[in-house]
Each structure stands twice: as structure tokens, then as C-alpha cells.
Amino acid sequence: xxxxxxxxxxxxxxxxxxxxxxxxxxxxxxxxxxxxxxxxxxxxxxxxxxxxxxxxxxxxxxxxxxxxxxxxxxxxxxxxxxxxxxxxxxxxxxxxxxxxxxxxxxxxxxxxxxxxxxxxxxxxxxxxxxxxxxxxxxxxxxxxxxxxxxxxxxxxxxxxxxxxxxxxxxxxxxxxxxxxxxxxxxxxxxxxxxxxxxxxxxxxxxxxxxxxxxxxxxxxxxxxxxxxxxxxxxxxxxxxxxxxxxxxxxxxxxxxxxxxxxxxxxxxxxxxxxxxxxxxxxxxxxxxxxxxxxxxxxxxxxxxxxxxxxxxxxxxxxxxxxxxxxxxxxxxxxxxxxxxxxxxxxxxxxxxxxxxxxxxxxxxxxxxxxxxxxxxxxxxxxxxxxxxxxxxxxxxxxxxxxxxxxxxxxxxxxxxxxxxxxxxxxxxxxxxxxxxxxxxxxxxxxxxxxxxxxxxxxxxxxxxxxxxxxxxxxxxxxxxxxxxxxxxxxxxxxxxxxxxxxxxxxxxxxxxxxxxxxxxxxxxxxxxxxxxxxxxxxxxxxxxxxxxxxxxxxxxxxxxxxxxxxxxxxxxxxxxx
Numbered sequence: 001x002x003x004x005x006x007x008x009x010x011x012x013x014x015x016x017x018x019x020x021x022x023x024x025x026x027x028x029x030x031x032x033x034x035x036x037x038x039x040x041x042x043x044x045x046x047x048x049x050x051x052x053x054x055x056x057x058x059x060x061x062x063x064x065x066x067x068x069x070x071x072x073x074x075x076x077x078x079x080x081x082x083x084x085x086x087x088x089x090x091x092x093x094x095x096x097x098x099x100x101x102x103x104x105x106x107x108x109x110x111x112x113x114x115x116x117x118x119x120x121x122x123x124x125x126x127x128x129x130x131x132x133x134x135x136x137x138x139x140x141x142x143x144x145x146x147x148x149x150x151x152x153x154x155x156x157x158x159x160x161x162x163x164x165x166x167x168x169x170x171x172x173x174x175x176x177x178x179x180x181x182x183x184x185x186x187x188x189x190x191x192x193x194x195x196x197x198x199x200x201x202x203x204x205x206x207x208x209x210x211x212x213x214x215x216x217x218x219x220x221x222x223x224x225x226x227x228x229x230x231x232x233x234x235x236x237x238x239x240x241x242x243x244x245x246x247x248x249x250x251x252x253x254x255x256x257x258x259x260x261x262x263x264x265x266x267x268x269x270x271x272x273x274x275x276x277x278x279x280x281x282x283x284x285x286x287x288x289x290x291x292x293x294x295x296x297x298x299x300x301x302x303x304x305x306x307x308x309x310x311x312x313x314x315x316x317x318x319x320x321x322x323x324x325x326x327x328x329x330x331x332x333x334x335x336x337x338x339x340x341x342x343x344x345x346x347x348x349x350x351x352x353x354x355x356x357x358x359x360x361x362x363x364x365x366x367x368x369x370x371x372x373x374x375x376x377x378x379x380x381x382x383x384x385x386x387x388x389x390x391x392x393x394x395x396x397x398x399x400x401x402x403x404x405x406x407x408x409x410x411x412x413x414x415x416x417x418x419x420x421x422x423x424x425x426x427x428x429x430x431x432x433x434x435x436x437x438x439x440x441x442x443x444x445x446x447x448x449x450x451x452x453x454x455x456x457x458x459x460x461x462x463x464x465x466x467x468x469x470x471x472x473x474x475x476x477x478x479x480x481x482x483x484x485x486x487x488x489x490x491x492x493x494x495x496x497x498x499x500x501x502x503x504x505x506x507x508x509x510x511x512x513x514x515x516x517x518x519x520x521x522x523x524x525x526x527x528x529x530x531x532x533x534x535x536x537x538x539x540x541x542x543x544x545x546x547x548x549x550x551x552x553x554x555x556x557x558x559x560x561x562x563x564x565x566x567x568x569x570x571x572x573x574x575x576x577x
Contacts, residue, residue, distance in 0.1 A: 012127040012134045013037040014044075017074050020123055023144040024082055028172055030060075031078040034125050034136070041070045042127045046077060049122040051140050056121055059083055069127075082121065119143045146171060148232055151197075158203065158240050164191075164289060165238065166200045167227075173199065177228045180204065180240060186226070199227075202289070203240060273309045281313050284326050291331035292340075295353075299341035304348035307341075311356045327358055334364035342373040347381040354385055360406065367411040371438075374429055375420035383429055387436035407438035414445030422450045422462055430465060440471045447478030455486040455495065463495050467502035474508045482508040488519045496524065497532045 018033040036042065044067040048056035061081045069075060123138040149170040158165065173194060178201050179186035189201040223240040226233055266275040287293050292300070295314075298307040317323040328336050338358040341349035354360070360370050370386055377383070387407075407417055415423070418438050421430040430450075434440060443449050451471050454462035463483075467473060476482050484504045487495040506528060509515050518524055527533070 011132045012042050012129065014125065014127050014134055014136050016136060016138065018076075020138050020141060022139065022141055024121065024141045025144045025171075028144075028174065029078065030080045030082065030123070031076065032123070032138070033074055033076040035074045036069060036127055037072045038069065038127070038129075040129055041068065042129050043067070044069055044075065044125065044127045046080070047124045047126070048082070049124050049137060050117050051120040051122065053122065053137070056117065057085060058118060058121060059085055077125075084118075144171065148173070148227075148229060148234060150227075150234070150237055153236065153238055155238050158238060164200065164202045166198060167236065169197045169199065172196045173229055175229065178236075179226050179228070181224045181226060189225075274312055277309050277313050278316070281317060284310060284314055285322075285329060287329070287331070291329075291333075293326060293329055293331075293337075295327065295329075295337035296331055296335070296340050299337045299346070299349045299353065300344055302344050302346040302349065304346055304352065307337075307349050308352050311352055315356060324357070327353075327356060328362055330362070330364070334366075336362050336364075336370075338362075338370050339364055339368075339373060342370045342382060342386065343376055345377050345379055345382065347379055347385060350382050350385045360386060361409075363409065363411075366413075367409070369406060369409055369417070371407055371409075371417040371433070372411055372415070372420050374417065375424040375426060377429075380428065380432075383432045387432050405437070405439060407433060407436060408442055410442070410444070414443070416442050416444075416450075418442070418450045419444055419448075419453060422453045422457070422459070425457075425459065425462075427461055427465065430462065434465075434469050440466055440469060441475065443475070443477070447476070448481075449475050449477075451475065451483055452477055452481060452486060455483055455490070458490060458492060458495075460492070460494055460498075464498055467498055473499050473502045473504040476508075480510070480514060482510075484508045485510065485516050488524055489516045491518055491521060491524060493523060493527050493533050496527045500528070501532075 014034055014036045016032060017035040018031075020030050020032040024030060034044070036044070046060055048058050048060060050056050059082075061083050067075060119142060121141050123141070124135055125137075126133055126135045128134075147170075150167050151170055152168040154166045155163065176192070176194065176199060178189045178192060178199075180189065180203065181187075187204055190204050192199065192201045194200075225236045225238055225240060227236055228234075260279050263275045263279050266272060284294055288297075294310055295307065298304075298310065311327075314323055314326060317326075328338075330336055335343075336358065338350065338353045338360065339362075341353055363369055374383060374386060410416055416438070418430060418433050418440050420426075421433055440451070441449050444453075448456070449472065451463065451466045451473065452475065454466065473483050482504075483499050484496065484506070485508065487499055488509065509519050519528070
């Protein structure tokens with residue numbers, strides 16, 4: 001609705017470019033845009049009307065925003081809030097004349113009228129020049145009295161006190177407070193972020209009060225989480241479960257300050273890092289948002305000195321169960337510190353962890369053991385640390401507590417460590433696995449053994465190594481493939497000959513449609529009938545003297561570098577031995 005006063009020659013023209021929404025709330029800002037077409041500067045104001053176009057007792061804050069506009073434009077009004085006036089109707093009624101009964105009746109009627117009017121509003125925008133003005137009025141906006149509800153939440157039960165949680169609410173919010181009820185007080189959460197209806201926050205570190213659950217037989221404390229805004233408080237449909245064991249990880253408040261100061265001065269006087277770390281032993285099991293403790297972080301970042309120091313402190317822990325829990329704790333991916341050390345490729349970190357008693361049979365979320373991780377490593381020293389055992393140590397790589405060969409474990413893809421070594425073209429790793437007793441005839445989820453995998457990849461050296469160690473050369477996969485079939489299809493005459501020499505039978509080629517057509521090739525038939533192709537050894541003495549000299553120089557340089565590294569490492573760790 002547009003109305004003009006005092007003539008039309010200089011009449012401003014305005015309309016809603018983006019009208020306000022059809023609902024409003026006391027705590028949600030209103031935004032809208034107005035397009036103005038003017039010939040001279042105007043003053044634009046915003047006011048509220050009732051649904052029947054009368055001035056409203058509610059006000060807009062900032063109160064009656066005034067804007068000076070000099071030319072045609074589109075202006076956006078934002079962050080406007082609907083508020084009640086500071087003076088109450090009761091005060092006005094008491095100041096009025098008449099008896100107390102009349103004041104009470106008048107206040108009651110005004111209250112009823114105001115309460116009805118507050119359920120709906122219209123926004124009026126006026127653009128005025130010295131001689132003319134125009135107004136535009138919005139459609140009726142109704143109050144949104146819907147209570148705040150949680151539509152969706154990321155967790156129903158949380159056991160990590162540093163977990164990040166998100167929740168989707170039924171309507172937008174501007175400011176909310178979220179607390180964890182720990183019995184004696186409400187503890188605020190951390191890092192609250194609000195995006196319209198989406199709220200994200202992180203749970204705080206909890207130190208359970210002494211009086212909670214001391215008489216309960218349960219080892220788990222359950223805490224409720226509440227959300228509060230200006231008008232209501234609701235309990236979130238999520239519970240924080242904190243066990244007595246996990247609470248030990250959150251004991252930063254109980255570390256004795258005097259002990260820290262004493263250890264700091266001892267470190268300053270003697271340069272002994274163990275003294276600095278020892279008071280923090282209770283915190284070694286504390287996890288970050290990824291579930292990693294300090295051992296994970298040191299191993300992942302190849303900080304072997306820091307890892308050695310922390311492990312030395314951990315070895316002084318009298319509680320063997322707690323020590324093993326920290327040493328073999330999984331992160332959110334199921335990886336232990338040993339997994340991280342192997343993946344990082346640091347042989348020192350791997351050595352220190354194994355010496356401290358880290359278990360090699362723990363699987364991550366993909367069911368990978370550290371032996372599976374060796375496929376990502378290019379370091380023979382790590383192969384030896386993982387696959388070799390000392391005489392005094394339980395032979396973990398031969399059997400676990402259930403009698404299963406650790407090196408026979410399959411991951412979620414059905415791959416054993418031997419499969420991984422073949423797929424990664426790690427011939428030296430495959431040799432080390434075989435020497436350590438790894439089985440080489442276990443099929444994956446497709447029924448493919450390491451031999452079939454190597455044949456699919458045309459890897460003659462791996463096929464030869466597996467055949468030399470008496471693998472099953474007549475095995476059949478789920479799709480009916482046999483080693484000899486695959487070799488014939490690829491027309492790899494060398495592999496065909498080596499498979500036959502290792503015991504493959506021509507019966508494994510099948511008959512009829514199962515028999516590969518390449519088996520009838522003339523060259524293939526000669527190999528099947530007993531002929532063989534001599535393959536020159538790529539490492540035979542046919543290289544030039546110049547190449548041999550280069551190899552010798554590279555070998556000497558490698559030995560020198562390794563010796564320097566060992567000396568530096570030995571010097572840094574001397575104090576800890």
C-alpha cells in the first residue's frame with residue numbers, strides 16, 4: 001500500500017525488494033530490502049503498525065531507524081529486533097485517575113488488547129522529502145510462538161569428554177547457552193558456534209566431584225546436557241557417559257603444582273628431561289579430539305626422543321593394566337601408537353614402542369595390523385622390528401591368544417600382509433614375511449591368493465619367489481581362475497614354464513569354454529609341452545665397470561650417512577639409557 005502527501009511532483013517511489021518474513025520473534029532479527037526511486041534526498045524511517053494499520057505499542061530496536069538516502073538505490077535493513085516498551089501498562093494504569101478498582105479494570109483491558117496486538121505486526125517504511133512522502137506497508141507478520149525443539153543431533157551417547165557435537169534446532173537462534181550438569185554445578189561447554197538452526201559445540205574436560213557415585217556400584221557416571229536461551233531451557237537428547245577409568249585421563253586439576261615446580265628446577269639444574277615429564281605421567285593417556293594420546297602424536301611426527309622419554313616415564317607406572325592401556329590405546333581410527341610409528345616410517349619409534357611392550361596384533365578400524373602397514377614402509381629395519389622376536393618375548397607373529405597366526409589376519413578387504421606386499425611390489429617385504437612364517441596360500445575375498453595376485457600383475461619375480469616357497473600353484477579363485485590359466489591368458493611364457501616346473505598341471509587349464517583360447521597358441525603350446533625360455537639375470541655381471549663404480553660410491557655414501565645418523569641418535573638418547 002503506497003500513500004502520498006502534499007503533491008506528486010517530487011513523490012518518492014518505493015517498494016519491497018525483499019519483503020520481511022511472515023513470522024517474527026523477540027530474539028530473532030528481522031531483515032528486508034527496499035527499492036527507492038527518488039529525484040532528491042529523502043529520509044527513510046521504519047515503524048510498526050498493528051494488523052489493522054494503527055500505530056503499534058511494540059517498538060523496533062534500534063528505535064525507529066532513520067536513514068538518509070541521496071539517490072535511487074536498494075537499501076537493506078537488517079538486525080532489527082521487535083521489543084516491548086520499557087514502561088509497563090500497569091505503571092500507566094496506576095498513574096491514571098480513578099479508584100483502585102477502575103485502575104485495575106483499565107489495566108486489565110489494556111493488557112488484553114496489547115496481548116492480542118502483540119501476536120501480529122506490520123512494518124511500515126516511510127520515505128520523506130521536505131514536500132512529499134511515500135509509505136509502504138508489509139503484509140501481516142505473525143509471532144512465532146513455537147517452542148524450541150531439537151530436530152536432529154550427532155550423538156545419543158558420548159563417552160569422550162572432548163567430543164564435538166552438533167544439533168539441528170526447530171528454528172533459528174542467535175544466542176544460546178549449553179551446560180553439562182555435573183551434580184554440584186552446571187559446567188559450560190566449549191567452542192559454541194551457531195549457524196542459523198545449526199549449533200556446534202565441544203564438551204569440556206570433566207573432573208568428577210568426590211561426592212558423585214562414590215557409593216554406587218556402577219563404574220560409569222551419566223551426565224545430562226542442557227540448552228538454554230532467553231525464553232526456555234531444554235534437556236538435549238544426549239548423555240555423557242564418563243567411566244572411572246576415563247576420568248583418570250582428565251586429572252589436570254590434580255597435578256600437584258609444587259611437584260611441577262620441583263621437576264622444572266631439576267630439569268633446569270641437570271638437563272634431565274625425565275624429571276620434567278615424570279609429574280605428567282597421569283596425563284599420558286589423555287586424548288585429543290582424534291582420540292590420540294601423546295604417544296600417538298610423538299610417533300606420528302617421528303619425534304623419537306620425545307617418545308623415548310615418555311615411554312621411560314610410562315615404564316615406571318606400577319599399574320600394569322593402566323600402562324598397557326595407555327601404550328596400546330587406539331585413536332578414533334583404531335590405530336595404536338605403533339601403527340602411527342610404522343606408517344610414519346621411523347625405525348627408532350618402532351623400536352622403542354616394541355621394547356616397551358606395544359602389541360603387534362592390535363587391528364585398526366580396517367582390521368589392519370601393523371604387519372599390513374609394512375606395505376607403506378620403505379625401511380628394512382622396520383620390517384625386522386615388526387617381524388622378528390627376541391628369545392625372551394612371546395612370539396606374537398606366530399600366534400595370538402586364540403592360536404591364530406598374526407600374519408594370517410585378513411583386513412576388511414580380505415588381504416593378508418602377504419597380499420599387501422605383492423600389491424605394493426615389495427619383494428623384500430614378501431621375503432621377510434615368508435621367513436617370519438607368514439602363510440602364502442590364504443585367499444582374499446575374491447578367492448585370490450598372493451600368487452594369483454602376482455600373476456594378474458605380471459610380476460615374474462614375485463611369482464618365482466612364491467613358487468620357490470611351495471605355494472599352491474593349482475589353486476582356484478572364486479571366478480574359476482587358476483595360476484596356469486592366468487599365465488596362459490597373458491601369454492607370459494616365462495611364468496607358464498615356472499608354474500609347470502613348480503607343479504602346475506595342465507588339467508588346471510580346464511576344458512571346453514573354461515580353457516583359455518591362448519592355451520592353443522603355438523608358443524604357449526611349446527612351453528606346455530616342455531620347452532623353456534632362458535631369462536638372463538638382470539643382475540648378472542654384464543654391467544659396465546663405470547656402473548659398478550657408481551654403485552660402489554653410492555653404497556659407501558649410504559653407509560656413511562647411516563653411521564652419522566646412528567651416532568647422532570645415540571648421543572641424543574644417551575641420558576635416557
